[in-house]
Each structure stands twice: as structure tokens, then as C-alpha cells.
Amino acid sequence: MYRYDEFDARFVAERVEQFRGQVARRLSGELTEDQFKPLRLMNGLYLQLHAYMLRIAVPYGTLDARQLRMLAHIARKYDKGYGHFTTRQNIQFNWPRLVDVPDILAELASVEMHAIQTSGNCIRNVTADHFAGAAADEIEDPRPVAEIVRQWSSLHPEFSFLPRKFKIAVSGSAHDRAALKFHDMAIEIVRNEAGETGYKVLVGGGMGRTPYLGYTIGEFVAKQDILAFLESVMRVYNEEGRRDNLYKSRIKILANALGPEEMRRRAMVEFEEIRKGGTLQLPRAELDRIDAYFAPPAFETLSDEMPAGDTAFADWVKTNVSRHRAPGYAIATISLKPIGGVPGDATHAQMDALADLMDAHGLAEIRVSHEQNLVLPHVKMCDLPQVHARLKELGLATPNAGLVTDIIACPGLDYCDLANARSIPVAQEISERFADLGRQHDIGELKIKISGCINACGHHHAGHIGILGVDKKGVEFYQLQLGGSGAQDASIGEILGPAFGRDEIVDAVERVIGTYLDLREPGERFLDTYRRVGIVPFKNVAYGQDLHAAY
Amino acid sequence: MPLIKGGQFIEDPFFFVPDGKAFPDEKGVIVTLARFQGEKENLFAHRALVGVRLASNENPAVLKSDLARLAAVALEFPKFRDGRAFSWARMLRTRFGYTREIRAVGDFLPDQLAFMARVGFDAFEVRQDFTLDQFHRAMTEISAPYQPSADGRKTIRDLRAR
Numbered sequence: 001m002y003r004y005d006e007f008d009a010r011f012v013a014e015r016v017e018q019f020r021g022q023v024a025r026r027l028s029g030e031l032t033e034d035q036f037k038p039l040r041l042m043n044g045l046y047l048q049l050h051a052y053m054l055r056i057a058v059p060y061g062t063l064d065a066r067q068l069r070m071l072a073h074i075a076r077k078y079d080k081g082y083g084h085f086t087t088r089q090n091i092q093f094n095w096p097r098l099v100d101v102p103d104i105l106a107e108l109a110s111v112e113m114h115a116i117q118t119s120g121n122c123i124r125n126v127t128a129d130h131f132a133g134a135a136a137d138e139i140e141d142p143r144p145v146a147e148i149v150r151q152w153s154s155l156h157p158e159f160s161f162l163p164r165k166f167k168i169a170v171s172g173s174a175h176d177r178a179a180l181k182f183h184d185m186a187i188e189i190v191r192n193e194a195g196e197t198g199y200k201v202l203v204g205g206g207m208g209r210t211p212y213l214g215y216t217i218g219e220f221v222a223k224q225d226i227l228a229f230l231e232s233v234m235r236v237y238n239e240e241g242r243r244d245n246l247y248k249s250r251i252k253i254l255a256n257a258l259g260p261e262e263m264r265r266r267a268m269v270e271f272e273e274i275r276k277g278g279t280l281q282l283p284r285a286e287l288d289r290i291d292a293y294f295a296p297p298a299f300e301t302l303s304d305e306m307p308a309g310d311t312a313f314a315d316w317v318k319t320n321v322s323r324h325r326a327p328g329y330a331i332a333t334i335s336l337k338p339i340g341g342v343p344g345d346a347t348h349a350q351m352d353a354l355a356d357l358m359d360a361h362g363l364a365e366i367r368v369s370h371e372q373n374l375v376l377p378h379v380k381m382c383d384l385p386q387v388h389a390r391l392k393e394l395g396l397a398t399p400n401a402g403l404v405t406d407i408i409a410c411p412g413l414d415y416c417d418l419a420n421a422r423s424i425p426v427a428q429e430i431s432e433r434f435a436d437l438g439r440q441h442d443i444g445e446l447k448i449k450i451s452g453c454i455n456a457c458g459h460h461h462a463g464h465i466g467i468l469g470v471d472k473k474g475v476e477f478y479q480l481q482l483g484g485s486g487a488q489d490a491s492i493g494e495i496l497g498p499a500f501g502r503d504e505i506v507d508a509v510e511r512v513i514g515t516y517l518d519l520r521e522p523g524e525r526f527l528d529t530y531r532r533v534g535i536v537p538f539k540n541v542a543y544g545q546d547l548h549a550a551y
Numbered sequence: 552m553p554l555i556k557g558g559q560f561i562e563d564p565f566f567f568v569p570d571g572k573a574f575p576d577e578k579g580v581i582v583t584l585a586r587f588q589g590e591k592e593n594l595f596a597h598r599a600l601v602g603v604r605l606a607s608n609e610n611p612a613v614l615k616s617d618l619a620r621l622a623a624v625a626l627e628f629p630k631f632r633d634g635r636a637f638s639w640a641r642m643l644r645t646r647f648g649y650t651r652e653i654r655a656v657g658d659f660l661p662d663q664l665a666f667m668a669r670v671g672f673d674a675f676e677v678r679q680d681f682t683l684d685q686f687h688r689a690m691t692e693i694s695a696p697y698q699p700s701a702d703g704r705k706t707i708r709d710l711r712a713r
Contacts (some may be wrong), residue, residue, distance in 0.1 A: 007695060007707040018692040022662070038631065039662055123630065151707070152698045158641050158671035158700065161634025227698075238638045239610065273646055279699035286708065 001062050001365055002147050002293045004112045011154070012109045015116060019043050020102035027099060042122065042160070044090075044115030045101055048417050054101060055095045055118040056108060060128035060170070061089035061368040061375075063353040068366060070111045072351035078104050080173045083351070084210035085336060085344040087408060087459055088167070089127045089368045090118055092416055122160045123153035123234075129178045130369035131170040133296055134331050134377035136323040140189045140197050142172035144290045145226060148189075148282065154226050159234050163241035163249040166234070179370060179486035181205045181213040182462055183231060184251045192220050194367040199226055203233055203263065204255025206494040207456035211492045212252040215260045217267060223287055225271075228280040236263070297364060297378055302328025315437060316388050316399040323425045330381050334374040334391060335398040335406060340428050343409045344372030353394050361387060370459075371447075373401065374407055403440040404448060404513070405431045408459055412452030412469060413476075419452035421469025421476035421502075426450055427507045434513075443513060446526045449484075462486035464527045465509060466493040482512065482538055483530045494535050496542055508542050515541045552676040555686055556652070565602055565623060567656075581625050581668075584609050587617075588690070595620055603709035604656065607635045611643050618649050628657035637670045644701035664689040670699035 004012070019039070026036040033047075040046075044055040056071070063071075071091055075083045078092040078100050086092055096104060108114055118125055124145045129288055133141040149168060153159070159166070169178040172189040180186035199221040205214030221229045233251075242248045255263050282534040304327040306317060322331040334354070336344050354374070358366060361383050367375035374396075390426055391397035400406045407430060410416065412423030427450055434440055449463030453470075460466030466481035477499035484493030500508045513526070515538050520529045530538070554563045566578040570586050579600025587594070587603045594601045602623030605611060613625060618624075624643060626636035636655070643649040654674040655667050664675065668690060677686075697707050 005711065006709055010694065011707070012696070014693050021688075021692075035660070121634075154697050155693060156665075156698055157696070158637045158665040159634075159636065160666055161632055163665070235638055239635055243633055243635075277645055368555065 012114050016105045016109050023102050041120040044118035051095050052098055055090050056115045057090050057118050057125040058368045059150050060143045061130050063366050065358040067111045068351050068355045072348040075348040082345050082347045085368050085372050087370050090487055121162045123166045126150050127169045130367040130375045134324055135173055136325045137175050138173040140172045142170040142189055143294050147290055162238055163243045163267050165478045176488040177211055181490035182207055198222050204252045206252035207461045209247050209454045211461040212256055213490050217264050220521055224282045228274045232267045232274055235270050236266045293336050299326040304328050307385050313388050316397055319399050319543045322400040328381050330379050331399040332376040332379045334396050336373050337406050338398050340432045342424050343427050344408050350394050357390050390418050402445050404434045404443050404446045407448045409450040410452050410458035420471035421452050421453040423450045433506055444525055461492050470499055476502050490536050497539055511541050512538050554676055556674040607633045611639050618647055623652035623654055625654040625656050628659040630658050631660045640671040641701045661685050661689050669700040669702045
């Protein structure tokens with residue numbers, strides 16, 4: 001993985017000291033909260049319902065054991081003993097004191113981490129396929145380009161006050177595990193007819209109030225041109241993106257107002273101009289230098305046979321273990337979705353123990369997934385039983401990856417200042433309702449995603465079943481959306497109908513799932529059945545019997 | 552408004568003349584784009600120093616053919632969140648090769664000064680209570696940038712290559 005050199009280290013250290021000064025000015029009263037707000041946001045510090053919240057970047061979702069231990073330490077020393085992994089591969093701490101934040105950032109800097117640009121109207125933490133470098137179906141590891149983008153976008157002088165936030169995701173596989181089409185901009189590594197690899201660039205995707213799927217703006221951008229290409233799109237957006245209305249200021253609105261042809265034309269005018277300057281071209285040596293950091297570990301020649309184990313192990317392997325590119329290795333998903341738990345939360349003890357487990361098995365990396373789970377990307381298959389046994393002791397072996405209880409949920413009204421409704425209790429209740437593993441396997445792959453407000457941090461538009469919390473005169477209601485997907489077959493969920501009350505929503509979800517079980521044909525996932533039969537049969541059942549539509 | 556240029560407070564050689572107001576006798580003037588477009592030949596004929604002030608939604612490309620004669624382009628920040636002027640300044644410097652004054656006016660934060668300098672601003676209208684200490688601190692807090700911009704500073708990639 002990437003390691004800071006003296007320049008990266010100095011950059012982050014200077015940023016910490018800069019923020020220390022800003023915090024001191026706030027605490028002394030020299031800065032008002034209004035003046036301090038944009039400064040703290042540029043360092044990932046929010047003011048939430050109950051306290052400050054610090055959002056720390058996990059660039060492209062990759063951590064080493066030392067960094068995971070640091071997160072455990074921060075949870076223990078500065079917070080209430082746990083952290084929350086988010087849908088953007090960040091980790092959030094919900095209870096830090098303002099006066100401690102510069103020290104937290106300094107501690108993070110000591111392990112090559114930061115909170116730069118995890119908030120604000122700037123280019124945010126770059127996310128990547130959490131199976132990067134390990135997946136059997138991958139063309140190339142997407143993290144080198146993510147690191148190149150991270151460096152280029154860090155304190156970018158031209159693009160730190162954009163119309164709105166800007167999120168970039170990267171993937172190196174035709175199987176999209178990074179929700180590319182729902183991002184402001186996305187980079188997919190592709191191979192051309194000559195066998196060379198380059199980048200397909202998408203633009204204009206997004207969730208929120210007005211969801212859009214991104215479209216292709218560059219079919220095959222040469223590697224050395226990628227920053228010039230990104231900069232050209234960013235400039236069009238910075239100059240022409242709407243600034244009159246918060247809800248129309250994301251690039252998706254501009255991209256869809258202009259249409260692909262005009263958007264491409266404008267970006268190409270910029271691109272040619274930027275290329276003339278030549279300063280953004282990436283020399284081969286620089287690409288190679290960054291690539292070298294992400295070279296795969298030296299894989300041993302191992303048997304490709306799955307070791308035997310008990311039922312619990314077999315159940316876990318079935319859903320939580322994925323095919324690795326190297327024979328004899330596997331990718332293990334660590335579910336942060338225990339039955340009835342808070343999706344994405346991990347305690348300091350769990351994080352420390354995971355770091356120990358990594359050391360014990362020679363695992364250099366752990367990943368944070370946008371589905372709020374953790375991933376061990378390079379586990380020897382022969383080690384899987386031991387790894388599973390240890391995870392089980394830690395309460396981290398829930399065998400539910402991709403199943404109905406593997407729910408994404410935003411923090412919602414339990415924490416968030418923007419939320420209209422709670423998300424976590426709904427996730428917990430659904431998880432408990434479908435706790436039976438036999439039932440979960442019978443239902444099969446099903447992605448439930450819950451957001452507590454229209455901003456869609458819980459990705460409800462991309463859920464096979466999406467749940468959106470709304471507020472009606474101070475009472476929580478929940479809208480259901482069906483048929484969304486964040487994968488390569490991306491689609492935006494369709495609203496089922498009027499919202500359900502808090503005490504009705506889980507029953508409604510159960511009815512929708514029951515309808516799928518009744519209608520499915522052999523081999524069909526929920527999403528397949530939905531796409532075949534459409535929304536009507538689900539609507540008929542969801543609003544039947546004693547359920548009353550609230551509004 | 553106090554003006555910082557070249558790292559110090561200087562006496563402002565320009566006077567901003569709002570639309571409809573009469574011109575002063577001596578000083579150089581900065582006028583709005585509308586007024587400039589209506590009166591530019593007259594202005595260039597009678598004044599040594601003529602500048603134009605652009606609102607944040609006015610693309611400096613409209614000034615392209617006049618840049619050689621303009622002594623200053625003032626770019627307005629109607630509110631600090633409106634970051635369009637960062638792109639306008641950069642275009643003036645790197646695309647149009649404009650070398651004379653680019654001035655920041657309006658509602659911006661001291662913490663944006665370093666970004667402004669990087670994209671090509673070299674003059675800053677600041678609040679009365681703003682100090683040179685604050686200015687120098689803002690300019691030196693981050694010693695090397697990652698990305699090239701209009702200031703020609705060595706980037707971290709350049710430094711690595713040494």
C-alpha cells in the first residue's frame with residue numbers, strides 16, 4: 001500500500017498545525033462559529049445534534065494494522081469506545097471534544113492518516129472497489145490512480161470552493177463494487193482493442209433529492225492524461241455548476257442539463273487547453289512509482305481447496321468468502337452487521353483484535369467497504385478456519401454478506417443534524433425480523449439500504465429495497481423504493497407509494513419480500529424478479545390488509 | 552479598503568467607480584464590465600491605469616482582446632463559498648497570459664488567501680483589522696503543494712524528482 005514520503009508527511013503535519021491554530025482562534029473567541037465552520041469542515045469536523053463529529057478519511061478504503069490500532073486508540077481515548085464506518089469508506093467518531101481534535105489529527109498524521117476534505121464543497125475522499133488488488137475479475141488494481149487523484153485533489157487551489165461537494169470513485173473491474181454510476185465522477189479501468197489499459201470516465205451520477213446515473217464522458221483516457229481530463233471536467237463544473245440553489249448545485253444537474261454531447265464538448269475544449277500547458281501530464285516514471293506501492297504481496301503456491309469446517313464455518317464461507325485472483329487465497333468479508341446491531345459500528349476492542357489477527361496471519365491490509373463492512377483481501381484459504389474462529393469470538397463472523405440483514409444505514413436522527421428520521425432502529429428491527437439464517441439463505445441476495453433523509457447517505461436509491469425516512473409534522477415516516485442497484489447493472493429504485501409509519505415499515509418490507517418469494521422463478525434474485533414483474537404486484541401486497549398508508 | 556500587494560500594504564493606485572458615478576480626477580480607475588464595454592475607448596484615451604471588475608458570473612474570456620491594455624482585473628467574491636473566481640484567475644494567467652494585477656475583492660476568508668495566490672491573484676482588498684502577520688502566516692502554512700497551478704511553484708512531484 002501507499003507509504004508517505006517526507007513530502008506527504010510534511011504536508012499533513014502542516015495541515016494539522018494550521019488547524020490547531022484555527023481551533024485556538026475559535027476557542028479564544030477570535031473566530032465566531034460562522035467563521036470557523038468552513039475551516040472545520042475542510043478538516044472533516046461537523047457539529048451534529050449532540051456533539052462534534054470527526055470524519056476521518058480512509059483513502060480508497062485501505063488500512064494497515066498500525067492504522068487500525070490508531071483508530072481503536074482514538075475511539076478509546078477521545079470517544080466513547082467505538083467508531084462508525086460509513087458508505088464512503090470513512091470512519092466517523094461521534095463524540096470528540098473540539099479542544100482534542102488537533103491532537104487527534106496529529107495522532108492520525110503519525111500513522112499517515114488525515115481528515116482532509118472529508119467534508120466541504122471540495123473533492124472528497126476518493127473511494128475504490130474494496131476488493132481492489134485481490135478480485136479474480138479485476139483488470140488492474142484501481143488504487144494507484146486513486147492515490148494519484150488523492151494527491152492532485154488535496155488542497156487543490158482552484159477546486160476547494162466548488163458549487164457543492166464532489167465525490168470520485170474508482171474501479172478496475174467490470175463488476176462494479178464501488179457504485180460508480182452514482183458518483184459525481186468515476187474512473188473505470190478498461191482495456192482497449194490493442195490490449196492497453198486506460199480509463200473510462202463517467203460523470204453526473206448522484207443520489208440525494210434528484211438521483212441520476214452517470215454517463216460516459218471519456219471512453220478511453222490515456223493514463224498520462226487522467227489528471228488533465230479530470231481537471232477539465234472540474235473546471236467546467238466550477239464555472240458553470242449552479243450556485244443559486246443548494247439542491248441543484250451538484251454536477252449531476254449540470255451534466256444532465258447540458259446532456260452528454262455538450263458536456264463532453266465543453267470538457268474537451270478545456271482538455272485541449274490544459275494539455276497545451278503540459279504541466280498535468282503524468283510521466284511514465286510517476287505512474288510506475290505509484291504502481292510499485294500497490295504491488296500485490298508475494299503469493300505462495302498453495303492448494304486451492306477450501307478447508308473443511310463446521311456448519312458455522314461453511315455458512316460463513318458461503319456468503320463472506322469471495323474468489324481471489326491467486327490460487328489458494330481468498331477474500332474474507334468481515335460483517336459489521338451483527339443481528340440487531342448498528343450497521344458499520346466497531347468497538348475499540350474489535351479494532352485492536354482485528355489488528356492482532358492481521359499480524360498473526362501476515363495480513364498487511366484490511367479494507368473498509370462502502371457497504372459498511374471490513375474486508376481482509378489476501379487470506380490464505382488454509383488459514384480461513386482459524387480466522388473465522390477468531391472473528392466469531394470477536395462477534396465479527398456474522399455470515400450475512402449480501403443477504404437481507406447486511407443492511408446499509410446512515411447514522412440518521414440518532415446522530416445527524418440533517419436527518420428527518422431515525423435509520424438505525426429500522427435497520428435493527430429488520431435485522432432481528434430476518435435473523436433466521438435459513439430464511440436469509442432462502443431469500444438470497446438482497447440489498448436493503450436506509451437513509452434518514454433525502455441526502456441519501458444510506459444509498460436508498462441504489463437499494464434493491466430502499467428505505468427513506470421522512471418527517472411529517474414531527475412524526476417519522478418511511479418511504480419504500482424498489483429495484484435500485486449500485487452494481488454494474490445500476491438503476492434507481494422506484495417509489496412504491498405513500499410512506500409507512502414507524503410501526504408499519506418493517507411489516508411492509510416483510511410483505512414485499514414475501515411477494516418476491518411467491519413470484520420468483522428458479523434462480524432469480526429479488527432484483528431479477530422485480531425487474532421481470534414490475535412494481536404493481538408489490539404495491540398490491542404492501543398496502544393490503546391492515547396497513548394504512550400514512551400520506 | 553486596505554490593499555495588500557507584493558506582501559505589503561500599499562496605497563491603492565485605483566479607484567473603483569460604481570456605475571453612474573463620476574470619475575475622479577487623478578487616479579487609475581476600475582469599472583464594472585458593463586461600463587467598461589460602453590466607455591472603453593474613452594477610458595483608454597484618458598487614463599493611464601484602467602481596470603475592470605468582474606462579477607463572479609462574468610467569464611474573463613470576454614476581456615480577451617482588451618487584456619493587453621488593462622492594468623488590473625478585479626475578481627469579485629460575492630460570498631466566500633462562490634469559488635468561480637479561482638478558475639477565472641487561473642485562466643487569465645495560464646490561458647490568456649495576463650501578467651498585470653489580478654485583484655481579489657469582496658467576501659473572502661483569510662484562509663483562502665493561499666489558494667488565491669496559487670491561482671494567480673496578486674492583490675487583495677482586505678478588512679480593516681487584517682494584519683500582515685495574518686497574511687504571511689496564510690501564505691506559508693503549507694510549504695509545498697501537490698498540484699501545479701498558475702504560480703509556477705515547485706510541486707511535491709518536482710521536489711521528489713530532485
